[in-house]
Amino acid sequence: MDSGREHELRAGRGAPTNRTPSRFGLAARDADGDWLDERDLIDGRAPPLRTTVTVESPKTIISRNQSPDVPFDRSVNPYRGCExxxxxxxxxPTHAYHDLSPGQDFESRLFAKPDAPALLRAELGKRGYECRPLAFGTNTDPYQPIERDWRITRACLEVLRECRHPITITTKSARVLDDLDLIAGMAADGLAAVMMSVTSLDPAIARTLEPRASHPEKRLAAVEALVAAGVPTFVSIAPVIPHVTDHEIxxxxxxxxxxxARGVFFMPVRLPHExxxxxxxxxxxxHPERAGKVMATVRSIRGGRDNDPNFFTRMQGxxxxxxxxxxxxRxxxxxxxxxxxxxxxxxxxxxxxAGDQLRLF
Incomplete structure (x- = not known):
């Protein structure tokens, strides 16, 4: 690996580096070179990174897309970055827009949107709003660890339940069961479905691949609990990584x-930008012994490149x-x-x- 960058493995973090984005001409970040940097490396391993959360105040909360590859046209992300x-x-790569690294910054320097429920209420109340399912978890996980304290996802669900608005949730966390009371009630009216992502059943692989997501067995137990509560639940094997997880399909x-589970879906690994x-x-x-083999197979799936950005083929390979x-x-x-x-x-x-004026009917 390039010795000019940080490559210290951080306990509980997935990215082994904190690479700086190169697409925007930002300068690479170097250590200060003081005694604290040397102290941290005395034992040969970098210290754990602490998670920080910054409040973000967007003007809108519903993101829209016209992609032919996804079955939804709108989504809500209560958080930016994912622990x-x-x-x-x-x-x-979205963290690069904040002059932050898509590497360790993405999973340790997070943004929360506490105004999301109020913004959601306002957007749903706009004249001419056309109801279609809202997708949660399309960019970052709505049930990542900080949801335990911020509870923004739950507050959004309460708005959607009040409005009887359909929702889909994609997550890697058994924490989704914290809101089972809301989700099950909405599912009973045909308004909710959950997709649980299970990439690997091997705890050793999961620990390095997705270190702060729920244990694979807890995710499957959550699927059982959701199904028992009457929630239509699906499993996503996303991504499938050749020579690392593909043997577990x-x-x-x-x-x-x-x-x-009512259904199972998969997607080959995608490697856009950073x-x-x-x-x-x-x-x-x-996995140094198989790194070359993995990337050769990824490129064979992606038309000779690390990533295929084209519609229709980018999700399937x-x-x-x-x-x-x-x-x-199949x-x-x-x-x-x-x-x-x-x-x-x-x-x-x-x-x-209802807004400030209560409904008459």
Missing amino acids: HGCVYCFAR EAIVARAGAAG VAPLFRDWLAAH QGPWADLIRARF IACVKAGIDNRRIQLRCDLFRPP
Whole structure:
């Protein structure tokens, strides 16, 4: 690895570096060179990074997209950055817009949006608002550890329950069960569904790949609890990493079926912008014996590049390796009795928020 950058593995963090974004011409950050830097490295390992949270005050909270690759056109992200520390996270480059590193800054220097519930209420109350499912967890996890204290996701759910607005939640955290009372009630009216992401069943892999996400067994237990409460629940194997996690496809699908998941989906690893060099650093730190093999296969799936940004192919991949993964996945779903039917949430029950004047009916 490049000796000119920080490469200290930090306890509980996914990115082994704090690479600076290069797309915006920002200068690389160097250590101050004082005695504190030397003290921290005496034992050969960098000290743990503390998580900091900064309040962000956006003017709007609903993000919209026109991508043909995703089944939603609007989303809400209560937080920016994610403490889960998943090294492959495609949202990491967004931290560069704040002159912060997509590496360790992304998972330790977080932003919370406490005004999100009020902003959501205001946007849902605008004249002409057209109701369609709102997606939570599309950029950063709504149930990452800081949700325990900030409770912004729960406050947003309370607004959506009041308005009878449909919602989908994608998470890697069993903390979603903290809001089971709200989610189950909405699901009973056809207004909620949950997608639990399970990348690996191996705790050793999960510990380095996504260090602060819930243990894989806790995620599967959460799937069972959600299903038992009547919540339509799905499992996402995202991403599938060749030669690191791809051997677990069949086992994850089988466990998802046993837990009662309505469907299972997968996506080959994506490495946009600064994610690619971070992922290479992670391979060099944790799987040096297969790093070259992994990246060669990733490039074969992505048309000879580290990442394929094109619509229609970026989520599925291409070539023999991608075809093989799809074939294995389909066979595994058949064996598990999973037909992968998508759920249709209800939009006809929506009612705008009451605002200052109570509803007459």
